[in-house]
Amino acid sequence: MKGKSLVSISDFSKEEILEIVKLAAEFEENPNQLLLDGKVVASLFFEPSTRTRLSFETAINRLGGNIIGFTDSASSSTTKGETLKDTIKMVSNYSDLIVMRHPLEGSARYAAEQSDVPVINAGDGANQHPTQTLLDLYSIYKTQGTLENLNIFLVGDLKYGRTVHSLLMAMSLFNPIFNFIAPDELRIPDEYKLFLDSKSIRYFEHSEFTDIISKADILYMTRVQRERFSDPIEYEKVKNVYVLRNSMLDNTKDNLRILHPLPRVNEIHTDVDDNPKAYYFQQAENGVYTRMAIMASILGLK
Amino acid sequence: MSKRKLKVSAIKEGTVIDHIPANQLFKVISILGLDKVSNQITFGTNLESSKLNHKAIIKVSGKYFEDDEINKIALIAPAAKLNIIKDYEVIEKKVVDVPDEIVGIAKCFNPKCITNNEPVTTRFTVVSKDNIALKCHYCEKITSEEHLKIT
Numbered sequence: 163m164k165g166k167s168l169v170s171i172s173d174f175s176k177e178e179i180l181e182i183v184k185l186a187a188e189f190e191e192n193p194n195q196l197l198l199d200g201k202v203v204a205s206l207f208f209e210p211s212t213r214t215r216l217s218f219e220t221a222i223n224r225l226g227g228n229i230i231g232f233t234d235s236a237s238s239s240t241t242k243g244e245t246l247k248d249t250i251k252m253v254s255n256y257s258d259l260i261v262m263r264h265p266l267e268g269s270a271r272y273a274a275e276q277s278d279v280p281v282i283n284a285g286d287g288a289n290q291h292p293t294q295t296l297l298d299l300y301s302i303y304k305t306q307g308t309l310e311n312l313n314i315f316l317v318g319d320l321k322y323g324r325t326v327h328s329l330l331m332a333m334s335l336f337n338p339i340f341n342f343i344a345p346d347e348l349r350i351p352d353e354y355k356l357f358l359d360s361k362s363i364r365y366f367e368h369s370e371f372t373d374i375i376s377k378a379d380i381l382y383m384t385r386v387q388r389e390r391f392s393d394p395i396e397y398e399k400v401k402n403v404y405v406l407r408n409s410m411l412d413n414t415k416d417n418l419r420i421l422h423p424l425p426r427v428n429e430i431h432t433d434v435d436d437n438p439k440a441y442y443f444q445q446a447e448n449g450v451y452t453r454m455a456i457m458a459s460i461l462g463l464k
Numbered sequence: 465m466s467k468r469k470l471k472v473s474a475i476k477e478g479t480v481i482d483h484i485p486a487n488q489l490f491k492v493i494s495i496l497g498l499d500k501v502s503n504q505i506t507f508g509t510n511l512e513s514s515k516l517n518h519k520a521i522i523k524v525s526g527k528y529f530e531d532d533e534i535n536k537i538a539l540i541a542p543a544a545k546l547n548i549i550k551d552y553e554v555i556e557k558k559v560v561d562v563p564d565e566i567v568g569i570a571k572c573f574n575p576k577c578i579t580n581n582e583p584v585t586t587r588f589t590v591v592s593k594d595n596i597a598l599k600c601h602y603c604e605k606i607t608s609e610e611h612l613k614i615t
């Protein structure tokens with residue numbers, strides 16, 4: 163995939179996803195490989211996202227690359243009214259690779275079209291965040307030993323959560339069974355159900371968060387945010403319903419792992435943190451190896 | 465019949481675009497770039513029609529359209545019919561087809577889309593032709609017929 167931009171998870175085939183996942187495992191084994199020595203990576207954060215930026219910058223540093231860029235639009239020339247196109251044209255003259263976070267949806271696709279060097283989308287508004295999806299896939303692969311035939315439970319905000327939608331699309335390449343657990347107002351949109359139907363992938367919808375999770379291999383938790391509800395009373399009703407507590411894990415499978423894109427609010431009780439099935443902190447760490455794999459692969463260094 | 469013909473004069477060579485919804489006439493002119501050509505153009509609007517409430521008709525002298533060119537108006541004038549005229553005779557009739565891809569013309573309904581915030585030409589894949597639904601190449605959101613705006 164040398165020279166290819168990563169804008170949307172659907173830009174990568176099943177084979178390319180597996181290649182990244184396996185390469186991430188290799189970097190985890192041996193993280194100090196100075197493959198980016200002498201390379202310049204532009205890190206353009208048009209809106210702040212400390213978590214994602216630190217993960218990318220750690221990955222770049224571990225690979226021995228140099229970083230140019232800015233951490234929010236206040237310190238970039240966009241405050242002087244420069245268009246995205248002009249910024250990208252300029253930066254692609256200076257760098258070998260662009261990592262970009264931008265609040266507008268579709269900005270990453272447009273940047274990739276304007277740039278002479280590959281662009282990695284580090285989040286374009288509510289649209290796509292493919293490196294998050296790839297690190298989720300790596301976390302699943304690492305904990306389950308495979309991506310095939312898994313029973314995946316997605317819990318919380320399944321309507322607006324872009325991480326959930328991207329994960330659903332990507333995992334659909336690996337013959338999963340999905341279980342969706344969400345309040346009525348935040349159910350998985352029909353377009354995704356139609357997509358699963360078209361691929362003959364089985365899924366079940368639930369509004370109760372109960373012991374049905376005993377069958378789960380992966381429990382993917384998401385935030386239920388107040389601002390998603392048109393009726394504040396509805397939020398008050400559900401905010402404590404979709405919360406995972408340690409006692410709920412008693413009858414779950416040994417191989418079950420709990421994932422969460424972080425940061426969490428209250429949807430995973432802190433009493434879960436010490437349970438060996440809690441995996442969300444390691445999941446974040448996996449982001450560094452996954453991003454090393456993505457960059458090395460796109461630059462044709464692996 | 466002869467009475468209706470008199471409303472817009474006949475042309476010798478060229479194209480007659482009929483069955484345009486009256487309220488879309490000027491958009492059709494603009495999409496086809498007819499406001500920028502030197503051909504003789506006559507049009508009539510608010511004409512009675514059996515199919516449309518009020519229709520408009522455009523006669524362009526000395527111009528024949530490529531399919532790609534004329535299909536651009538399918539979004540706003542799906543019932544449009546073309547009569548290709550040679551020597552005052554209709555030698556061919558054509559209907560318009562909604563193309564698989566739309567470049568420019570339509571606006572993405574998503575206010576947070578890059579195309580609504582920077583000078584970017586819109587691009588859509590047509591995901592439904594009956595009830596028009598356009599998937600934005602950039603933000604990946606679907607603009608349905610009820611939200612469709614033509615630039």
Ligand SMILES: [Zn+2]
Pocket residue numbers: 268572573574577578579600601602603604605
């Ligand atoms: Zn759009």
